[in-house]
Amino acid sequence: MTHHYRAPSFGFTLVELLVVTATVGIMGSLLLPAVHQARETDRRLQCANNLKQIATALHNYHDAHDAFPYGFRFGTTQDRDCWFQRLLPYVGEEQLYEKYEAANPDYVWKAPAEVRQKPLPLFMCAADPAQPAQGGADTTEAFQGSYVGLHGNDFLGHQSSGIFYLDSSTSLTDIRDGAAHTLLMSEVIARGSDVVEGAWGAGGSYWGGAAGGGAYGFSAKESPNTSVSDALPMxxxxxxxxxPCENTVGGASPTGGPTELYARSYHPGGANAVLADGSVQFIGNSTDRVIFQAMGTIAGGETDRP
Incomplete structure (x- = not known):
């Protein structure tokens, strides 16, 4: 009698296939949040590292000039020049700075396109989906970063109780409330990468939005990611x-409106900020408003600082 050998079957039955598929699906659903969390943690750390490097550059500038750079200034040339242009040689952008200085435009937004439009990763938060962003000043495009300096804890205007404002020359000795308790810079949101002519605030750029507030400063009047709208002339x-943002008119800001721009980010739960001593902190959305306001002045004499 002839016997035929039948090789064993190693295929999946339909039930087994369904079980495997369901198991893979469950594992994927469990791992996906962990992957997203890991990515966000990386973006948050990268953002904090950016701020740390910028703070180091600001302190190096301070060492060389006995003060932090001005928030912004007016002038017959390089009008609306702000802390960003002054800091370029201290963040490894000597050639960009030299091109800007050689062009010596009457307004900063009239600097050559290759200068004003160059995106600098150090000034961009990876969590903001709009980055690399361009902002509008007059009818030109210009690089718009994610970080701005402390103006104070009230409306943005020519003068301030903070560090960066018109013709400011703030030194560490001026920060009588303590550098470890006073904000230096925070992140803001770019509000998209499209250029909007005449846009102010975080929708402006480092190249000409200074008088409107957002290119050079933020207010600590409200805690990070507040539901209170930023108030900008445009x-x-x-x-x-x-x-959230609303157009406003009237008031006493340099543009004719009560300008307000608050710390904001895409990091869940808060925003990165750097203190005047160079240390980086993640400031939670639930931070007490009064404490955050106290961190927004250099000589307020508050005793309830963290």
Whole structure:
């Protein structure tokens, strides 16, 4: 009698296949949040590292000039020049700075396109989906970063109780409330990468939005990611996620309106900021408003600082 050998079957039955598929699906659903969390942690750390390097550059500038750079200035040349241009040689951008100085435009937004439009990763938060962003000043495009300096804890204007404002020359000795308790810089949201002519605030750029406030400073009047709208003479967008904004007129800001720009980010739960001593902190959205306001002055004499 002839016997036929039948090789064993190693295929999946339908039931087994369904079980494996369901198991893979469950594992994927469990791992996906962990992957997202790991990515956000990386973006948050990268953002904090950016701020740390910028703070180091600001302190190096301070060592050389006995003060931090001015918030912004007016002038017959390089009008609306702000801390960003002054800091370029201290962040490894000597050639960009030299091109800007050689061009010596009457307004900073008239600097050559190769200068004003160059994106600098150090000044961009990877969590902001709009980056690398361009902002509007007059009818030109210009690089728009994610970080601005402390103006104070009230409306943005020519003068301030903070560090960066018109013709400011703030030194560490001026920070009588203590450098370890006073904000130096924070992140803001770019409100999209499209250029909007005449946009102010975080929708402006480092190249000409200074007088409107957002290119050089933020207010600590409200805690990070507040639901209170930024108030700007012209918003780049009033519907961008995480960044409510309303156009405003009247008041006493340099543009004729009560300008307000608050710390904002896409990091869940808060925003990165750097203190005047160079240390980086993640400031939670639930931070007490009064304490945050106290961190927004250099000589307020408050005793309830963290």
């Amino acid at each position: 918003c780049k967008s009033n519907s961008w996620p995480n960044a």
